Amino acid sequence: MARVRFNDLKKHFGPVKAVDGVDLEIADGEFLVLLGPSGSGKTTLMRLCAGLEEPTAGSIFIDDQVVNDVAPRKRGIAMVFQSYALYPHMTVFKNIAFPLSVEGLPRQEIRDKVEWAAGLLGIAHLLERKPALISGGERQRVAIARALVRRPRVLLMDEPLSNLDAKVRHTARDELKKFQREIGVTTIYVTHDQVEAMGLGDRIAVMNEGKIRQIGSPDEIYQEPADTFVAGFVGLPPMNFLEEGGALTAFRPETFLPADLITDQERRIFNFRVERIEHLGSYLLVYGKVGDNLMIANLSLRHPVEEGTEVPFAVRLADIRYYDRASGRRIVK
Amino acid sequence: MRSGRPFHRDSLTAFALLVPVVVYLAAFIGFPFVMSFIYSISNATIGDPHFSITGLNNFREMFHDAAFRTSLANTFIFTFVSIALVIVLAHILAELLIRDFPGKWIARFLLMLPWTTPIALGTIGFLWFMDSVYSPFDWLLRKLGLLGSPGDLFGPMSNLYWLARPGLAMASVILVHVWRLLPLATVILIAGLNAIPREIVEAAQIDGAGYFRRLFHITLPLLFPVIGVTVLFSVFFTFTDMTVVWILTRGGPPPHATQVLASLAFLKSIQGGDLAQGAAISLFFFPVLAGIAAIVLRLVKKAVVV
CATH class of the missing domain: 2.40.50.140 (Nucleic acid-binding proteins)
Structure with missing residues (x-):
């Protein structure tokens, strides 16, 4: 488990300031939601944390180490993508086992860990299937299992519920919160859906135009909006x-x-x-x-x-x- | 549909639309194919319009012919070395060309140029490049001090004689053929690479996979259907092609150092007048290619995952 800190972090794509000076500290084991409309820079901020983008300026700390120049695979992070990004040619078992086999763990240990993760997410019966043959909700669980199996220091999630239909989404949200509490992993969760943000986050960081407009508990964000953007964006x-x-x-x-x-x-x-x-x-x-x-x-x-x-x-x-x-x-x- | 139009029935329209292609296929593919079957079991020659059926004689003769066996071996070498090179080089090029860099457009344009050139003209260009006396390749090697004096890397002779030495002649033929197939293969692979969702590659990156593990465990398996089709096309092009060989070496240096089945069939039937032998040689392709096609398409179908 780990703390994450962004220090005056910037990412510019040409003239576009996707992330424009973000300072943010996420506590060990915290569930932080980045909430904002599309194009607000929340996904870019997460990709910077993952190491998929290089910052234009500023620094990223995981615990007390600056990770700006550390490769994604050495940061001890795991990520659940919006599309889940499962490997379509591998069975569910191999998908979940992939990060472990990269580490070169012994076969029996891989099997034990995959079974642990699959059991946790209730997908043990799907291990021999390929991703094309399971439902959207099941794919999402596989993606989470693949992310958790390595016991990452930080878990990043990019709108993991947005591809689920409304009914499944409701239960999935509830379960997600349960897993996170159970495992206690530091989590950064990106969404544009305020209901998700309110329901899941220990704290919410509301973003717009590359800047964080307000950080606070869901109640603070709702009751005491810091500016008209937050006031207008949160609440329905x-x-x-x-x-x-x-x-x-x-x-x-x-x-x-x-x-x-x-x-x-x-x-x-x-x-x-x-x-x-x-x-x-x-x-x-x-x-x-x-x-x-x-x-x-x-x-x-x-x-x-x-x-x-x-x-x-x-x-x-x-x-x-x-x-x-x-x-x-x-x-x- | 029941108005006063000339074709008031769908089936009639469909039939009319299909006729041209059916006629085309029958006249230019079906008819020659049947004729080559008939010729291959006959004693037909160019000189004499009469011929009689002689059974499998031609095939028996063919297998006993040293030229045929050499050509068969050459065809396999030519095909498999070219394709291995094409696939590896095309993959490298495709990996480079899907990245963003200044001048990407011009690089892609230049890459596609060989494909737009008629193959015969391109090959004639190479024929000059590989000329026994005036080859610019040799000139360059001489200027670099690699050729022409005792102790140089490529020997003391003033020229390499690209097309006159058996091994080098085969290498030259393969080189030109690779030059010709590379653009198409690269474009197909670029399309294939672009079709792999970026998130899947990124997920592998975060899961800890380095470049080679991503290549062998993620990219190549996902590209497999595309590579399979590319290989299939390349095998057909290469197995049945004689342009490059014929223009560069005419199957030589003698007797048959670069002769492939397609050029041998041409040599025997058109130049030598023995239509029956030529037909038998070209028919030899048919089961081989049908078999390869069946295997590749089966593998590709298995690999299709979504």
């Missing part, structure tokens, strides 16, 4: 923004409720012109305007709100965040 539907002078007043849709539901005296009341209501089973989304600003309210219970009416809605002051309109930075009042 996104945060409501209200332009007021040079500042933006922001609050989550689920804190924006009919005024009579908020008994707290520390509240702010808005005149909400309700335009459209979506019934989504267990909750409603109410679309409308305050002044000229589009707002969404997320109501978890049926409430007599009608389309085309103007209703007093309120937000507790504790749930309101303020941002500078020009810089997008949080203003703490």
Whole structure:
């Protein structure tokens, strides 16, 4: 197990600054999620850590060793690719055994370790099959088994769940977290899916345009977004923004409720012109305007709100965040 | 489909579209193939339009002919040495040409040039390069001090006589043939290498595999179907080719140092007038090539994994 540290790390592809000065420290055994839209540099950051890309500037530490010039295979890392990258001409057994046979371990030891990893992931019955003949979920497990079998110091995962269908993805996420806890390996996990990020990460680093915008626990990221990018990117539907002078007043849709539901005296009341209501089973989304600003309210219970009416809605002051309109930075009042 | 068009039935249209190719195949492949079968069991010659069926005599004679046995051995040497060289060189070139470097475009363009040249013209060029007196290769070796004086690496003679010494003549023929096949093989392998997902190679890199382990355990097995097809094409091209041999050496130096079956068949039937013998020699290819094709295609099918 190991700590990982990036020190003012940069990777430029010509004029494109894919990673643009990242400082980040990942604790031993931590599950860190890199969250960001596509093109935000999260995958490049992971590839730098793996040694598949050379940094333009800055350094990468694993424990206290600078690994900038260390070949991928000597870094003690393992990686699960988005496409799983299984070797199509090898059986599942040989796929999982490949990193071990490269090390030149004795045959019996390889067999024992492969069986351990396969047992852990519940794929022991698939060992003689080729990757083309197993399902997507099973392939993902094979890829994880291949990554874990060598007991890496750091495990890197690049959107490993994105090729699974929604139902499988849910259970796979749960299992992934269990394995990681069980083995306790330091993990860096790349995703653009905020639900995955929230559910899996001990901490989340939100990236955009090559920079880390905020690092924190899932709760911090959600409750205390550091800037308007994080506020807008995390949360579904996104945060409501209200332009007021040079500042933006922001609050989550689920804190924006009919005024009579908020008994707290520390509240702010808005005149909400309700335009459209979506019934989504267990909750409603109410679309409308305050002044000229589009707002969404997320109501978890049926409430007599009608389309085309103007209703007093309120937000507790504790749930309101303020941002500078020009810089997008949080203003703490 | 039932409108007033001239072909209002699909089957009729299909038939009309197929006719040209069927006629072509029948006239230019089927007919000569049948004729060579008939000739091979006859005593047909160029001089006499009459002939009679003589059974397997031609084949018996053929196997007793020293020229045939030499040509057969030469054909195998020519084919397998050329193809081994082509596959190894094409793989190296393909590995280099899929990388990014300045001038990649021009390098690829130059590589493809030999392929765009008519083979006969290219070979005539080499015929001049390998001229017994004026060869620029020899001139270069002399200038480098490797040839022409006692004690030089390639001997004291002023020229190497590329096409006049048996071993060197075969090497020259192989060299030119490799020059000719290399572009196509490289392009096929580039396509094959590009089809291997980059992530698979990277996964192997992270799993700890060095270059040679990646080559032998990942890249080559995944390339196997492509290499198989390349080998198959090259074997056919080489086994049935006589252009390079004929232009460079006419099968010589005498008696048959570079003679291959294709050139021997031409020599016997067209130049020597013995159509029956020529037909028998060319038919010898048929089961051999059919066998090779069957084996290679079977292996390729087994290796296809996705």
